[in-house]
Amino acid sequence: MQIKLRYFASLREYIGRSEQIIEADSGVTIRELWALANPDLMFPSNTLVAMNLEYVALAEVVHEGDEIAFFPPVTGG
Amino acid sequence: MQIKLRYFASLREYIGRSEQIIEADSGVTIRELWALANPDLMFPSNTLVAMNLEYVALAEVVHEGDEIAFFPPVTGG
Amino acid sequence: MLIKIAEQPFDPLRELQDYQDRNAGMSGKYGATSIFIGTMRDFNDGDVVSGMLLEYYPGMTEKCIAEAVGEAQERWSILECLVVHRVGEVYPNQPIVLVSVWTGHRGDAFDACRFIMETLKSTAPFWKKEIIDSNNVEGGEKGSFEPMRGERWVTGNSNGYARNNNG
Amino acid sequence: MLIKIAEQPFDPLRELQDYQDRNAGMSGKYGATSIFIGTMRDFNDGDVVSGMLLEYYPGMTEKCIAEAVGEAQERWSILECLVVHRVGEVYPNQPIVLVSVWTGHRGDAFDACRFIMETLKSTAPFWKKEIIDSNNVEGGEKGSFEPMRGERWVTGNSNGYARNNNG
Numbered sequence: 491m492q493i494k495l496r497y498f499a500s501l502r503e504y505i506g507r508s509e510q511i512i513e514a515d516s517g518v519t520i521r522e523l524w525a526l527a528n529p530d531l532m533f534p535s536n537t538l539v540a541m542n543l544e545y546v547a548l549a550e551v552v553h554e555g556d557e558i559a560f561f562p563p564v565t566g567g
Numbered sequence: 568m569q570i571k572l573r574y575f576a577s578l579r580e581y582i583g584r585s586e587q588i589i590e591a592d593s594g595v596t597i598r599e600l601w602a603l604a605n606p607d608l609m610f611p612s613n614t615l616v617a618m619n620l621e622y623v624a625l626a627e628v629v630h631e632g633d634e635i636a637f638f639p640p641v642t643g644g
Numbered sequence: 645m646l647i648k649i650a651e652q653p654f655d656p657l658r659e660l661q662d663y664q665d666r667n668a669g670m671s672g673k674y675g676a677t678s679i680f681i682g683t684m685r686d687f688n689d690g691d692v693v694s695g696m697l698l699e700y701y702p703g704m705t706e707k708c709i710a711e712a713v714g715e716a717q718e719r720w721s722i723l724e725c726l727v728v729h730r731v732g733e734v735y736p737n738q739p740i741v742l743v744s745v746w747t748g749h750r751g752d753a754f755d756a757c758r759f760i761m762e763t764l765k766s767t768a769p770f771w772k773k774e775i776i777d778s779n780n781v782e783g784g785e786k787g788s789f790e791p792m793r794g795e796r797w798v799t800g801n802s803n804g805y806a807r808n809n810n811g
Numbered sequence: 812m813l814i815k816i817a818e819q820p821f822d823p824l825r826e827l828q829d830y831q832d833r834n835a836g837m838s839g840k841y842g843a844t845s846i847f848i849g850t851m852r853d854f855n856d857g858d859v860v861s862g863m864l865l866e867y868y869p870g871m872t873e874k875c876i877a878e879a880v881g882e883a884q885e886r887w888s889i890l891e892c893l894v895v896h897r898v899g900e901v902y903p904n905q906p907i908v909l910v911s912v913w914t915g916h917r918g919d920a921f922d923a924c925r926f927i928m929e930t931l932k933s934t935a936p937f938w939k940k941e942i943i944d945s946n947n948v949e950g951g952e953k954g955s956f957e958p959m960r961g962e963r964w965v966t967g968n969s970n971g972y973a974r975n976n977n978g
């Protein structure tokens with residue numbers, strides 16, 4: 491299945507891309523997706539995760555068509 | 568000495584005047600002044616007292632030139 | 645810091661704009677503005693209210709507001725503060741009070757604005773007499789504040805003063 | 812209820828006026844309006860800041876703000892609510908965020924406005940990158956947000972994200 495990953499703000503700059511499509515097996519968690527997408531990069535501390543525009547934990551299982559976003563702490567207002 | 572008394576809002580309407588000048592002896596308290604000014608009227612509960620634009624207690628002693636105001640609870644804002 | 649008693653209707657948004665324009669020196673220095681606007685409603689306690697007379701104690705009212713602002717300035721870090729309060733005949737949908745506080749950070753702005761408003765409400769001498777339109781009252785026509793049935797003094801403890809007063 | 816993301820500078824007082832004009836049905840019904848305006852300052856942590864880039868996550872940002880407003884509507888009695896938030900290039904003295912809540916009574920207005928602002932601040936995805944003018948930085952000219960020395964990501968916990976990140 492195909493999953494869309496998005497990166498924002500300093501994390502986007504750090505990783506060097508704003509989004510990517512990842513091919514993954516069904517039943518994979520977000521933590522595993524990160525490792526597939528960024529094999530040389532441990533998941534950075536302080537990073538927030540959203541699935542389909544909702545905050546979720548790294549242990550969440552993803553499904554076909556999900557959009558997963560990674561970003562630093564927010565500074566709204 | 569002469570002391571100016573003022574009445575506001577529903578108390579003014581109840582008493583029927585907005586201000587009066589009272590002749591009193593030096594050393595008199597506000598409670599005594601009220602009795603001089605309104606001999607037939609017990610001091611109404613819930614009434615606030617100001618002396619020279621500051622909230623004070625009825626036991627306060629007044630001095631020549633003081634302005635004493637009596638009024639109901641405030642409803643600012 | 646500016647405290648105004650307005651005997652005529654005022655426009656809170658215009659007051660805010662004017663005040664910011666006159667205090668251009670604070671541009672870039674404030675990060676937070678907390679504003680409260682109190683507006684007259686056309687009902688209260690289930691009654692239709694067609695207007696009210698807002699009475700005050702000239703001199704003492706301004707002094708009480710200034711003391712509330714002064715205490716807020718001691719407790720929080722405030723750049724500027726504006727308070728405008730209506731008096732006189734007020735009709736539904738007209739603004740009654742405006743409190744605005746400009747600060748560096750939002751916590752100070754929220755705290756100080758609310759403190760000033762609550763302190764003003766409990767200490768500044770204002771009294772309102774509502775004109776009530778209700779079924780058993782003939783009076784209540786707009787523009788008249790002469791004594792009539794259909795008037796009600798509204799006091800700080802939500803009880804009519806005269807009703808509590810047994811002389 | 813209206814939530815707007817503004818890609819261009821906006822005038823909070825005009826937004827308030829327009830919103831009240833468009834919601835004339837609430838005239839006479841609201842007794843309290845609590846408004847918060849966040850404005851960009853020209854300094855932060857002792858540095859002169861000449862501008863910033865405010866990034867957001869289209870879709871999720873609006874959703875988070877709507878959830879904050881929805882929760883406020885469950886907890887307090889709210890007549891109307893307006894939230895406007897800037898994104899893009901922001902310069903000192905430009906408004907960043909406006910939250911306004913119209914209610915019957917002032918306690919609800921104060922509580923709900925602050926709740927929405929705090930919830931927005933902690934949950935809605937916005938990130939700011941400041942352009943710093945400091946002695947040892949050549950960059951920082953206005954209008955340029957290209958990567959250069961003198962930029963600083965400012966994060967929710969006041970630490971630069973990249974600095975915490977050990978890969």
